[in-house]
Amino acid sequence: MPTATAMSKGRATGETESFLSATVGKKVVMAATGLILFGFVIGHMLGNLQLYMGAEALNAYALFLRTFLHGGGIWIARTVLLASVVLHIWAMTSLTLVNRRARAVGYRQWKPRESTYASRTMRWSGVFLLAFIIYHLLHFTTGDAHPDFIPGDVYHNVVSGFQVVPVSIVYILATLCLALHLFHGSWSMLQTLGLNHPRYNRLRNVICVGLAALVVVGNLSFPVAVLTGLVR
Amino acid sequence: MKLTLNVWRQKDARDPGRFVTYQAPDISPEMSFLEMLDVVNERLIAKGEEPIAFDHDCREGICGQCGVVINGSPHGPRRRTTSCQLHMRTFQDGDTLTLEPFRADAFPVVKDLIIDRSAFDRIIASGGFISATIGGAQDANSLPVPKENADLAMDAAACIGCGACVAACPNASAMLFTAAKVSQLGLLPQGQPERMDRVRKMVAQMDAEGFGSCTNHGECEAVCPKGIPLGNIARLNRDYLRATLSWGRRLPGAAGGGPG
Numbered sequence: 372m373p374t375a376t377a378m379s380k381g382r383a384t385g386e387t388e389s390f391l392s393a394t395v396g397k398k399v400v401m402a403a404t405g406l407i408l409f410g411f412v413i414g415h416m417l418g419n420l421q422l423y424m425g426a427e428a429l430n431a432y433a434l435f436l437r438t439f440l441h442g443g444g445i446w447i448a449r450t451v452l453l454a455s456v457v458l459h460i461w462a463m464t465s466l467t468l469v470n471r472r473a474r475a476v477g478y479r480q481w482k483p484r485e486s487t488y489a490s491r492t493m494r495w496s497g498v499f500l501l502a503f504i505i506y507h508l509l510h511f512t513t514g515d516a517h518p519d520f521i522p523g524d525v526y527h528n529v530v531s532g533f534q535v536v537p538v539s540i541v542y543i544l545a546t547l548c549l550a551l552h553l554f555h556g557s558w559s560m561l562q563t564l565g566l567n568h569p570r571y572n573r574l575r576n577v578i579c580v581g582l583a584a585l586v587v588v589g590n591l592s593f594p595v596a597v598l599t600g601l602v603r
Numbered sequence: 604m605k606l607t608l609n610v611w612r613q614k615d616a617r618d619p620g621r622f623v624t625y626q627a628p629d630i631s632p633e634m635s636f637l638e639m640l641d642v643v644n645e646r647l648i649a650k651g652e653e654p655i656a657f658d659h660d661c662r663e664g665i666c667g668q669c670g671v672v673i674n675g676s677p678h679g680p681r682r683r684t685t686s687c688q689l690h691m692r693t694f695q696d697g698d699t700l701t702l703e704p705f706r707a708d709a710f711p712v713v714k715d716l717i718i719d720r721s722a723f724d725r726i727i728a729s730g731g732f733i734s735a736t737i738g739g740a741q742d743a744n745s746l747p748v749p750k751e752n753a754d755l756a757m758d759a760a761a762c763i764g765c766g767a768c769v770a771a772c773p774n775a776s777a778m779l780f781t782a783a784k785v786s787q788l789g790l791l792p793q794g795q796p797e798r799m800d801r802v803r804k805m806v807a808q809m810d811a812e813g814f815g816s817c818t819n820h821g822e823c824e825a826v827c828p829k830g831i832p833l834g835n836i837a838r839l840n841r842d843y844l845r846a847t848l849s850w851g852r853r854l855p856g857a858a859g860g861g862p863g
C-alpha cells in the first residue's frame with residue numbers, strides 16, 4: 372500500500388515542520404529557558420548570602436540591584452526572567468498535551484526502571500514552584516503578603532518574614548520542591564541541548580546536581596538561620 | 604511451574620478489549636516466554652477457544668517482531684532481552700504475569716498483544732536512508748571511518764525497531780528509536796550529505812505519527828533489548844539544533860556531490 376506508507380495523519384513523509392512546532396524544538400525552548408532560570412536561582416541564592424553579612428550589606432546590595440544601569444538593569448532582568456517563565460510554561464503545556472495524547476490508553480501495570488521520582492513529578496513540582504514564586508513576589512518584593520513590610524529595608528523584611536513559622540515552612544517546602552525540580556532538570560536540560568559525551572557525562576551530572584544542591588542548601592539556610600535565632 | 608496469566612484480549616482494532624485470566628500449569632522453566640504462550644495456545648485450541656494472538660518471527664532476538672509488556676516492563680524484567688529470548692526460569696513457580704500490548708496511540712492494537720508498528724516504517728521512509736548511486740562496489744578502504752565512529756554507529760544500528768522504547772516511555776516517545784536511526788547514518792561519511800535534512804524530516808514524521816516528546820526519564824534505555832544508549836538522543840538534539848541554525852545556508856546538493 373504505497374499511499375499508506377507515504378502519508379500519515381495528514382503529512383507526507385519527507386516534509387519538515389518549523390522549529391517551534393517540533394517536539395524537539397519545544398524541548399530546546401524548555402531547556403534554554405530552564406538554563407536561564409537555573410542561572411538565576413544560583414545568582415539569587417549567592418546574592419542573598421549577604422544576609423549573613425548584616426543589615427547594611429544586604430540593604431546596600433538590594434539598593435544596587437534596584438539602581439544599576441540607572442534603574443534599568445532590574446527591569447532588563449525582570450523582562451528576561453518573565454519571558455523565560457512564560458516560554459517555559461508554554462513549552463511545558465504544549466508538550467504535555469502531546470504526551471497525553473500519545474498514550475490515551477494506559478497500562479494496567481507499569482514498572483519504573485530508570486526514571487526517578489523527581490523526573491516523574493516535574494510538572495507538579497513546577498506548578499507548585501509557580502504558585503510559590505507568585506507568593507514570594509507578593510511577600511518580599513511588593514510586600515502585599517507581608518504584615519510588617521518596610522520598603523527598602525530588605526534585612527528587616529527577611530528576618531521578620533521568616534520569624535513567622537508557617538511562612539518559613541512554606542519557604543522550606545518550596546525549596547525542597549526546587550530541589551526535586553532541579554535534580555532532574557539541571558542535567559536534563561543539557562541532554563536536551565545535545566551536551567552529552569561519554570567522557571564527560573559523569574562530570575556533567577555531578578556538577579549539575581552539585582550546583583542544584585548548593586542552591587537548595589543555601590536557600591534552606593535562610594529560614595533556618597532566622598528560626599534558630601542565628602540571624603535576627 | 605504453574606502460572607496465572609492476566610492477558611489483554613482484544614478481538615480487533617475496534618473492540619475495546621479486556622483482561623482475561625488463564626491458568627497455565629505444567630510450564631517448563633526451560634521454555635522461552637513465547638514457547639510458554641504456544642503451549643497455552645495449544646491448550647486453548649484443544650478446548651475450542653480462540654488462541655492468544657502475539658507477534659513473533661525470528662525468535663532469536665534480532666527481528667524486533669515480538670514484544671509484550673510483562674508485569675509492567677516491555678519484554679519483561681531482564682535487561683537486554685527480547686520477549687522471545689526471555690526464559691521462564693526468570694519467573695517463580697506460582698507467579699502471576701500480566702501481559703499487555705505495547706501501548707501508544709501511534710501503535711494501534713491489531714489483535715490481543717499484536718500492535719501495528721508501521722509508524723516506525725514511515726519514520727524511516729521520511730529520511731532514514733542514504734541516496735547513493737548504484738554500480739560496482741567501491742574499494743573498501745576508499746572511505747576512511749574512525750574506529751570510534753564505526754563502533755558508535757554499530758551500537759546505534761543494533762536497534763531492531765521493536766518499539767519497546769516507546770512502550771516504556773511515560774510519554775510514549777519514539778526518540779530513542781529515531782535517534783538511533785539518525786545516529787547510525789550521521790556517524791558515517793556516507794550519511795553526511797543528507798544529515799541535516801534527515802534529522803528534520805525524521806523528527807517531523809515522528810511528531811506527525813503522534814509520538815510523545817522526550818523528557819529524559821531514561822526508561823527507554825533500560826528496556827531496550829539492544830541497550831541503545833541515551834547519548835543517541837543528545838546527538839539527535841544536537842543535529843536538530845544545527846540543522847535549524849544552518850537552514851537555508853547550504854546549497855542544495857552541494858555538500859556531498861551525490862544525487863538528490
Ligand code: FES
Nearest residue numbers: 660662667669687
Ligand atoms: S521474535 Fe524476533 S526478536 Fe523476538
